[in-house]
Amino acid sequence: MNLTKIEHIGIAVKNLEESIKHYENIFGLKCYAIEEVKDQKVRTAFFMIGQTKIELLESTEPDGPIARFIENKGEGIHHIAFATDNLNDALKEAAEKNIQLIHKEPRFGAEDFKIAFLHPKSNNGILIELCEKKKS
Ligand code: ZN
Numbered sequence: 001m002n003l004t005k006i007e008h009i010g011i012a013v014k015n016l017e018e019s020i021k022h023y024e025n026i027f028g029l030k031c032y033a034i035e036e037v038k039d040q041k042v043r044t045a046f047f048m049i050g051q052t053k054i055e056l057l058e059s060t061e062p063d064g065p066i067a068r069f070i071e072n073k074g075e076g077i078h079h080i081a082f083a084t085d086n087l088n089d090a091l092k093e094a095a096e097k098n099i100q101l102i103h104k105e106p107r108f109g110a111e112d113f114k115i116a117f118l119h120p121k122s123n124n125g126i127l128i129e130l131c132e133k134k135k136s
Contacts, residue, residue, distance in 0.1 A: 001090045007083040007113075007131050008046070008053035012066050013075055016058035020045050023054065035110045042066050044110045055081070055110070079117065079127040087114050087132035094118055094130075106132070 013019040020031045029047040036043045041064030045056040057078060059067035069078055084090045087106050095101055100119035109115035109131060118128040 001084065001093050002086065003082045003084050003090075005083050006052050007081040007129075008055045009077060010055045010057055010079040010081065010129065011076065012069050012078040013056050013058055014070060016043050016045055016056060019056050019058075023047055023056070029054070033111065036060065037108075037110050039107055040065065040109070046111065079129050081115075081129035081131050084130050084132055087116060087130055090130050091116055099123070102127075 011019075016034070020034075023029045024031060027047075029049065031045050031047055033046045034043065035046075038060075041059060041061040042057045043060055044058075047054040047056075057066045059065075059070070061067065066078065091101060091104070091106070095104070099122040102117035102119050103115075106114040106116050109129075112134045113131040114134055115129055115131045118130065120127045
């Protein structure tokens with residue numbers, strides 16, 4: 001599996017606007033994009049830290065995956081995203097190695113990425129997102 005970097009760390013938050021202010025005021029980061037991803041029932045906010053990003057995630061639906069995560073575990077780290085230059089190959093390889101896939105086929109995420117999630121059960125309790133930038 002050819003991973004290139006940690007693309008971002010996804011953090012589940014209850015209130016996107018308040019959390020954006022927190023990251024701007026406390027850490028001096030600048031939110032450069034807010035985007036809704038209907039497929040995942042989230043609104044996301046992005047901050048750049050060097051080559052990596054922080055992605056804040058707020059649920060847009062009471063039954064969305066982020067709402068359920070916060071209900072069960074509270075706010076906190078939701079997933080870690082690894083960048084790959086070939087998502088299809090990476091998914092195929094993960095499946096061959098008996099990693100439980102949440103998405104067997106790539107879906108569309110924020111920032112023009114193709115994404116797919118690997119189940120925490122197969123990864124030491126960490127939800128892992130594999131993502132590939134769509135070629136423009
Ligand atoms: Zn993500």
